[in-house]
Amino acid sequence: MIKAVGVIASNTFREIVRDRILYGLLVFAVLLIAVSLALGQLSFKEQTRIAINFGFSGIHLSLVMLAIFVGSTLVYREIEKQTILTLLARPISRTQFIVGKFIGLSLVIFTAMVLLALVLLFVVLAIGFEMSPSFFIALLGMYFEALILLSFSLLFGTFARPTMSVVFVIGIFLIGHWLDSLNFFAERSKSDEFMLFSKFINTIMPNFEIFNWRAAPVFGDVLSLSEVAFALTYTMGWLMLVLSMTSLSFRRRDFV
């Protein structure tokens, strides 16, 4: 069981690492970090803050794009090219296939994050940033968010075309970042219907703002362990739910 998942995961990792799209995204993120350095020169006082803000934005966007764009084609491409047929005729279950694909891309996202974080760290340390654990926790938050988005990309990828899937997941990404604003306005409105609507959206959509710790390293905020533990539990819950739905949807499919 575990071996089959590992074999699928390592092949998925190899597939993406040998794909040009990954390098396009990495170059984009490195450029953004370089721009942050240039912008930092404009304001000596704010140099570190601007560099970290831009750098984190570059890393965040790259991880999100990897999860959405690569994740949406991951299963679809196997179905479209019919490579899935030779795989599923082997002693592996459809759930193992989905989990293997998820782990493979998760590892790619993790590797990309580590590489980009090293570049950013090199830059910000050079301009006098004082290292703090919140730098790594901020990265962890971005990774959790990318994992949830990846699980949704896989879910939609089992029944929708990649363009549709990308649109759906971008929708979830945007809503997930606007939930705090929605809650704020719902509380202010004092309308029961609006409150109910807000509660409903909060129940069916993940809130990505709980992973937004990107400002913490700049302002020297200390993140509590319970905050991180809650985010981890929240991520695991969403992953289990969405991957189970993906597996169910995939198990019912006929490959004709």
Place this chain on the structure above:
Amino acid sequence: MTNSILEVQGLRKSFRKHPFSMQKLEVLKGFDFSVEKGKVTGFLGANGAGKTTTIKCLLRLAHPSAGQIQFFGENEWSSAVRRRIGFLPERPYFYEYLTGREFLRFYGQLSEKLKDKVLVERVDRLLDRVGLGHAKDRSLRNFSKGMLQRIGIAQALIHEPDFIILDEPMTGLDPDGRMEVTELIQETASMGTTVFFSSHLLHDAEKLCDNLVIMKLGEVVYQGSTVELLNKVDYSHELVFENNQSEIHTKVASSIEEVQGEIDQLRTQGFNIIEVKNKRLSLEEAFVNIAFGDKND
């Protein structure tokens, strides 16, 4: 049938006409067939007869609407059963970013049966066997169609299965490629592996198959040995003769008595008899009779 490696009973498959439609289209109409152990069985039928859908149902790549499928006498589609089966789909696309070696290693690892050292040796041996020893470290994106087909067969054989299912293994290949694949199938069968392959290239099927299963519009219309099918229709005889201006003519007679009568008559008319040929029904003719004619049991 005893000694069968695959038994199919009452296989049915329906699809919705549209994703939101309640109307269903029955593609496989409830048929039985079996595949004998150690034999090469051809699975024939015109385009749209239901061959590929049947194969996908056998391998649970599509869920049958009804029916029973038994591999090796077992009803359950277990990992143990799957480990004993190799499969090559129609028009296979493979992971083009992998090299020949990596590709076979990947499928070997998925079969869960082999230790690493054994697998490495087997991959190299199999690549040599399918004539791809020179392309072990070349990525699949640089393979020709024939090479892809051969490595496709190799992935079906990497775990040394007892039974291989090949869906149109010769489609799209040039004559050389077809000959290579034919030889590979013959070699595999000679090593004791049961082969079940679908094809619409009847010449190849006639050359390879001990048994045939023929489908027409979602039903099995013939199941039995290739020789029996060909013997179902009587031999005919062709007389080749020439007149005194050396012009060649032919006549067909359906029995020996008729041939004798024709020869006597032609000789009295001054013709020279050049040759009398036994004309045997080809699989192509038999197939056309069955697949496009009336239902034949």
